[in-house]
Amino acid sequence: MKDFFPNSTWFGFTGTPIFNVNKKQAQGQLARTTRDQYGDVLHTYTIKNALEDHAVLGFQVEHEDTIEPISLNNHIYDQLRQTEKYANASAIKVNDVIDQMNGIEKEKYIDNASFESDAHIQKVIRKIFRPDNAYLKFDFQNGRPQKSAILTTSSIEMAKRYYNKIKEMTKNPDWLWDEFPDYPIRKGRTMEDPNFPRIAITYH
Structure with a gap:
């Protein structure tokens, strides 16, 4: 196409830019980052901009410490x-x-390495799935979760590690109560979905 339009100007658009910290594996002369593919950034439109423009729904941010x-x-x-x-x-x-x-x-x-340790991963997933917390955040009703969640990571490798750790933690049918014996939910509430959590991993 470039040969057909020799004087054309090309612009690249991406919603998932690839930086040096999460660059693709080397494959010959193929680009490994968005900058390698398209050159310097001309303009950015971030989630902050989208929220200010009311283009997307707002969300609640909670800061959780995983270090004492x-x-x-x-x-x-x-x-x-x-x-x-x-x-x-x-x-x-x-x-x-x-x-x-x-x-x-x-x-x-x-240091970034602290967020990539197994200890940090365990603290994150245990916070997410702790029964008293999960019941409210996933809006359980009649024993079934009514809401979904997205966990984003710094790289594809980290996404795989989180996925594997969650699958390992939940492989036992009674994992919820075996893993969290000290965090019961209130009487009269139930978490009876045998397939919770349904987890999938996606990446580019």
Whole structure:
């Protein structure tokens, strides 16, 4: 087509850009990232833009820590001490700065490898499927979930790891109660769907 239209200008559109952190495996001379395929970005329209334009439905964001708070704060304390700004600051000053941080700000001090560990994956899936939490989030009625959920990951490899960990955790028919004996649901409520959770993995 390019030969037929030699003076044409080409634009690429993608809703799932591929960056260096999740680039495709090398296959000859084929492009491995969106930039390799199309060149530099001309314009971006993010989910934030779509929400502001009311083009998509809003959603609730909940921040869940998977690292024990004191350990995380101490880690940030050590990181701040290594910076010129806080190297000579008082301990009270440094801790005050940490106390003013929200969850997202604190995450910036955590190495990406921490989010890719088996321990982190286990904490995430156990939070999602803990009976007292799952009953409400999946809106169980008459023992059956009425809502679905999407779990996004940083890479295809991470998606596969989450999928395998969930399948491993739920392989026993009584997994829900065996895995979470200390998190019962309230009396009068039931979770009786033998196929919960129905899980599928998709990726590009």
